[in-house]
Amino acid sequence: MPEARIHQMLNLELTRSLAVIDVQSTGVDPTTARIVALGVPKIDPDGTEHLRSVRFNPGMPIPPGATAVHGITDEEVAEYPAFRSFATALANHLEECDLVGFGIERFGAPLLQAEFRRAGSHFGLRGR
Numbered sequence: 001m002p003e004a005r006i007h008q009m010l011n012l013e014l015t016r017s018l019a020v021i022d023v024q025s026t027g028v029d030p031t032t033a034r035i036v037a038l039g040v041p042k043i044d045p046d047g048t049e050h051l052r053s054v055r056f057n058p059g060m061p062i063p064p065g066a067t068a069v070h071g072i073t074d075e076e077v078a079e080y081p082a083f084r085s086f087a088t089a090l091a092n093h094l095e096e097c098d099l100v101g102f103g104i105e106r107f108g109a110p111l112l113q114a115e116f117r118r119a120g121s122h123f124g125l126r127g128r
Contacts (some may be wrong), residue, residue, distance in 0.1 A: 019100070023097055026058050026061075030110035034059060036055060037052045038053070041052070062074050062077070087121045091123065
């Protein structure tokens with residue numbers, strides 16, 4: 001049996017691309033936490049699926065409590081680039097997308113906005 005595509009399994013009829021945000025971070029406060037891993041599957045209205053999955057060096061130690069949640073250690077991200085090195089590509093990937101994700105309004109989106117600000121970029125949520 002052929003594998004069902006995500007938009008078919010969810011019975012979605014999209015008019016804009018839909019990006020699912022999955023963020024792993026150093027903490028739970030979006031103003032001070034840093035992203036250590038980001039998964040962003042995106043589905044276009046025509047059914048085309050794209051996946052971006054990236055790890056980042058947060059530039060700070062990952063607290064043991066955060067590692068206990070997501071399993072990512074300082075050693076595992078030591079050689080990865082900082083978020084700012086991927087900011088432009090991520091902004092392009094998310095352009096004109098609606099956004100979904102668990103806890104996105106209270107955590108994921110504010111954390112992304114903070115990371116984009118630290119990278120000197122803007123990430124708007126209006127109309128998404």
